[in-house]
Amino acid sequence: MTRANPRRAGWLANGHERVVRPYALTAGRTRPAGGSIDLVALVSAVGSRTGAELAIEDASELGPEHFRLLRFCRSRASVADLAAELDLPLGVVRILLADLRERGLVSIIQPVAAGLKDVGILKEVADALRRL
Amino acid sequence: MPYADSEQTGGRSPVPVAIKILVAGGFGVGKTTLVSAVSEVRPLRTEEEMTEPGSLVDQLDGVERKTTTTVAMDFGRISISDDLVVYLFGTPGQKRFWFMWDELAYGALGAVVMADTRRLADCFPSIDYFERNGMPFVVAVNCFDEARRYPSETMRSALNLTDDVPLLLCDARQRSSSRDVLVALVEHAVARLSSSRHVTPAR
Numbered sequence: 001m002t003r004a005n006p007r008r009a010g011w012l013a014n015g016h017e018r019v020v021r022p023y024a025l026t027a028g029r030t031r032p033a034g035g036s037i038d039l040v041a042l043v044s045a046v047g048s049r050t051g052a053e054l055a056i057e058d059a060s061e062l063g064p065e066h067f068r069l070l071r072f073c074r075s076r077a078s079v080a081d082l083a084a085e086l087d088l089p090l091g092v093v094r095i096l097l098a099d100l101r102e103r104g105l106v107s108i109i110q111p112v113a114a115g116l117k118d119v120g121i122l123k124e125v126a127d128a129l130r131r132l
Numbered sequence: 133m134p135y136a137d138s139e140q141t142g143g144r145s146p147v148p149v150a151i152k153i154l155v156a157g158g159f160g161v162g163k164t165t166l167v168s169a170v171s172e173v174r175p176l177r178t179e180e181e182m183t184e185p186g187s188l189v190d191q192l193d194g195v196e197r198k199t200t201t202t203v204a205m206d207f208g209r210i211s212i213s214d215d216l217v218v219y220l221f222g223t224p225g226q227k228r229f230w231f232m233w234d235e236l237a238y239g240a241l242g243a244v245v246m247a248d249t250r251r252l253a254d255c256f257p258s259i260d261y262f263e264r265n266g267m268p269f270v271v272a273v274n275c276f277d278e279a280r281r282y283p284s285e286t287m288r289s290a291l292n293l294t295d296d297v298p299l300l301l302c303d304a305r306q307r308s309s310s311r312d313v314l315v316a317l318v319e320h321a322v323a324r325l326s327s328s329r330h331v332t333p334a335r
Binding site for chain 1: 175219321
């Protein structure tokens with residue numbers, strides 16, 4: 001029997017181990033197609049395309065996890081957010097996202113870490129944190 | 133929760149800025165507590181390749197062919213604005229997890245190393261890592277109720293900290309205290325940036 005959370009229940013037995021090994025979702029692939037994807041890269045679904053509007057060949061190649069990802073990134077979300085939200089390992093999420101990117105279904109942008117060299121931005125961060 | 137829809141207002145397209153902060157330290161030192169004091173915290177899983185040091189520690193008899201292990205991190209997010217977000221990653225501090233830190237450290241602003249005076253040595257590997265890596269870090273001594281207090285100087289010398297590394301006492305359960313630790317880290321990063329221009333690449 002699975003535990004309460006219905007959103008996750010499908011993959012979990014006894015609330016612990018996944019019934020499906022994580023990399024089975026990626027057909028055994030361990031690296032994303034088309035280059036690495038940063039932990040805090042931001043992902044947005046492109047246009048309003050959802051499962052129903054996908055080209056047939058795309059729809060048949062994509063799995064349910066791809067569609068869950070697509071739904072979650074209708075509004076911009078970081079890779080880490082998506083992994084936490086879908087309760088999938090980061091590596092798996094990256095591969096699935098790369099699949100979506102290859103099909104033009106998501107755009108992935110790398111946020112600027114260069115903020116780290118920008119004293120102005122860092123002071124803004126410090127001020128915002130002080131208000132917490 | 134994904135981001136609130138960023139409105140496509142105006143023509144400006146600011147490139148979003150992500151501030152990555154690591155929270156490191158030994159097991160049970162209060163990393164989760166600190167991250168959850170200032171943000172909503174969620175577990176984030178990674179499947180990682182096992183490394184040699186790991187195989188010495190972890191009991192692998194019978195599963196010698198297991199080459200990946202699941203590592204859970206605490207993940208928190210503080211949205212300052214649509215285009216400026218602070219991400220917190222609470223990571224296990226043992227040396228055998230260093231392989232995972234390399235990615236986390238990449239492009240990170242800096243790190244909070246948490247320490248417990250009863251098990252001070254647990255944070256040594258974290259301090260070693262960030263010193264070696266050249267990343268700004270502060271040490272936050274989590275003042276557990278039952279732990280003995282020591283003067284800062286005693287702790288500094290026990291940790292062999294250089295003078296420029298801030299050492300703070302905190303109560304990770306308190307939002308204001310955890311917040312102060314983060315502020316101290318950001319200020320430390322600013323100070324390093326503006327004083328010496330001692331900018332070391334994250335790796």
